[in-house]
Amino acid sequence: MTAPVTDLVARATKGERRAVARLVSMVENASPQLREVMAALTPHAGEAAIVGVTGAPGVGKSTTTSALVSAFRARGQQVGVLAVDPTSPFTGGALLGDRVRMQDHATDSGVFIRSMATRGRLGGLAWATPQAVRVLDAAGCDVVLVETVGVGQSEVEVAALADTTLVLLAPGMGDGVQAAKAGILEVGDVFVVNKADRDGAEQVVHDLRSVVRMTERAPGAWRQPVLSTVAARGDGVDEVVEALDQHREWAAGSGDTHRRRIRRVRDEIEAIAMADLRRTFADLHGDDRLDELAAAVLAGEYDPYAAADTVTASMR
Amino acid sequence: MTAPVTDLVARATKGERRAVARLVSMVENASPQLREVMAALTPHAGEAAIVGVTGAPGVGKSTTTSALVSAFRARGQQVGVLAVDPTSPFTGGALLGDRVRMQDHATDSGVFIRSMATRGRLGGLAWATPQAVRVLDAAGCDVVLVETVGVGQSEVEVAALADTTLVLLAPGMGDGVQAAKAGILEVGDVFVVNKADRDGAEQVVHDLRSVVRMTERAPGAWRQPVLSTVAARGDGVDEVVEALDQHREWAAGSGDTHRRRIRRVRDEIEAIAMADLRRTFADLHGDDRLDELAAAVLAGEYDPYAAADTVTASMR
Known part of the structure; x- marks a missing residue:
């Protein structure tokens, strides 16, 4: 391991903010040194409770996350917040949302807050988010909140990422049946109807129950x-914290946490293997070869399975 | 190619409904014969306009899709509808939503309607949806509408799938700024504010504009x-159809359609290669070996990159 990485990891595991920020940036930028970083971090990780916070735009995810941070801090816990931002597949620019609501916590040394773009890549969450979570975990966070916008596929991904998934809803964003259609019922461990002072909130709670x-x-x-x-x-935030605690206890006892973590690492391993396959193929045949194969498939000259064979053959 | 597959593909490309349904089921169930099916279908595909229809639960996706089907049918076009359903990663059960709204078209021989579960797999859309689209395309559909629930990651996937992405919104589901936060602005080619007779619709249109x-x-x-x-x-549905036509014309002329299709096939090729890698690894080392590697990473005994090396080494 190179000296700068050893040093950086040592500082991050002591909770030094700049080192932590630097490591998350390395994850975000897919640094070639990630291999060393992850090898060094892995033994330090595994203690944090990973809580996913998800829901449609406008339900109050940032406000809720911020309130949860305050509640965990009041118990003296170190908290990491990872806000995973949807990113255009075209421009690569992240919309960082209202991080401003998090500014209450910006000067608190017990809180790490980080936004991360997933670059609009299919499977963007697959290795970048678990690796960023690992950084915050190894830095000594007791809880890592992973906030993602989304209803649908991205929630399924959050469910795979987190030990506990909190699904936020709000009145006026579709009823309980709509929620069921969106598939959220089976990914949420705790449901929270936020903006409960608005009309229709009780109905949403009733429907969901x-x-x-x-x-x-x-x-x-x-x-x-x-x-x-x-x-x-x-x-109502204290009750949410209590429900998260209860789920954590149940999930640890039932083996659910272990099963989810196994699945998460397995997905990460596969995503790394795929990146490796892609790189090996490009090294052998050039960066454009995959596009050429795709063009041949589009032209009807080739089928996608034959093209995939060419890719896997590059590993042999 | 085995006789039953040859026969099935021949019948599907003549637009025979039962053969089309059978092929989509083979995609959904990841049939081992898919390789043959796709090799035979590929030369017949590429003519259909692929239109993604997406938006949060409750905006009226099924109703809008159904109205679009009527409009395309009125022009004498063959239409395919593929409703991609979110599926629990736990039970595998799809929530088919209100397919009932599609029943108007159920007896129309110029319309193929199919719901497909993506099985909650990370990258579930990556190969199954493009393959199902290919079936409908090769069966002679002029337009294939791909309807997905979701705001967030899944929309990014839809953008990759479709030649044109229609993003639906509705008043009361968050304003234009919320929409921007959800990343929809950069994936949508045409925005439609549905339920325009409701309060607040004009404001959403104004904000988005x-x-x-x-x-x-x-x-x-x-x-x-x-x-x-x-x-x-x-x-307003005729205006939507006109906007879809205009985007199609622009995208064909600018090369945008070709670029998206290249990307789509490339993602499909990679997903097939990954499935192959996974299968080869399991054949060599057993179905549980990947879980064992993941457990070793969780225990801090191994790092995810070393584990990925073990997986890719199985191809050598």
């Missing part, structure tokens, strides 16, 4: 609580 | 139209 109640589950399985908050005022 | 106007773009680049509809009554 009905759907949760009607869902068949095995004996001993987790039953998702449906809570309500007005996160901007801090109302 | 402002954001579109302020977005910097290269000379000759596409400027996204922002339209409004009441899809349930068919209001």
Whole structure:
């Protein structure tokens, strides 16, 4: 391991902010030194509770995340926040959203806040987010909150990333049946209806509770609580923290946390292997060869399986 | 090629409904015969306009899709509809949503409608959806509408899948700034504010237009139209069809369609290569070996890059 990386990792595991920020940037930029960084960090990781916070735009994710940070800090816990931003596949520019709400915590040395663009890549979350989480985990965070915009596929990814997934809803954003259609019921461990002072909030809570109640589950399985908050005022946030604690305890005892973590690392390993395959292929045949193969498939001269064979053959 | 597959493909390319349905099922179930199917279908595909329809739950995607189907049918076009359903990573059960709205078209021989579960897999869209689109394309559809729930990562995937992406919004689902935060501005080619008879619709249209106007773009680049509809009554649907036509013409002329299609096939090739890698590894080392590697990483005994090396080494 090169001296600068050893030094950086040593400083990050002591919680030094600049070193932590530097390592997250290395993840974001897919630094060639990541291999060394991850090898050095892995033994230090595994203690943090990873909590995913997700929901459609406008439900109050940043406000809720900020309120949760305050609650964890009040218990003396170190907190990491990773806001995963959707990014254009065309320009590469991240829309950082209202990080401004996090500014309350910007000067708190017990809080690491980081936005990260996933570059609009398919599977963008697959290795970058778990690696960034690993950095915050190894830096001594007791809790890492991973905030993602999204309803749908990205939530499925968050469910795979987190030990506990908190799904936020708000009145006026579609009812419980719409929520069920979006597939959120099966990825959420804790449901929170935010903006509970607005019209229709009680109905959303009621609908969700009905759907949760009607869902068949095995004996001993987790039953998702449906809570309500007005996160901007801090109302109901303590109950959310309590529900997160309860889920954590249940998931650790049932083996659920271990299973999710295995799945997360497995996805990361596969994503790294795929990146390696892509790089080996480009080294052998040039950066444009995959585009040429794709063009041949589009022209009907080749089929995608034959093209994939060419890619995997480059590893032999 | 085995006789049944040859026969099935021949029948599907003549537009025979049962053969088309059978091929889509083979895609959905990852049939081992897909390789033959895709090799036989590829020369027949490439004519259809692929239109992605996406937006948050509750904006009226099914209603809008159904209205678009009627409009395309009125022009005498063959239409395929592929509704990609979010699926639990835990139970594998798809929530088929309100396919009932599509029943108007169920007996029309010029319309193929199919729901497909993506099985909650990371990258679930990567090969299954393009392959199902290829089936509908080769079956003679002039237009294939790919309807997905989602705001966020899944939209990025839809943008990669489609030649033209229609993003649906509705009043009360967050304003234009929220939309910008969700990253939809850069994936949408045509924006439609549905439920335009509701309060706040004009404001959403106004906000979106402002954001579109302020977005910097290269000379000759596409400027996204922002339209409004009441899809349930068919209001504004003809204007949407016209905007889709205009985008198609622009995208064909600018090379944008070709670039997107290259990207789509490239992603499909890589997804197939990855599936091959996974299978080869499991054949060599057993189905559980990847989980064992992941467990070693979790225990801090191994790093994810070393684990990935073990996977890629299985190809050598």
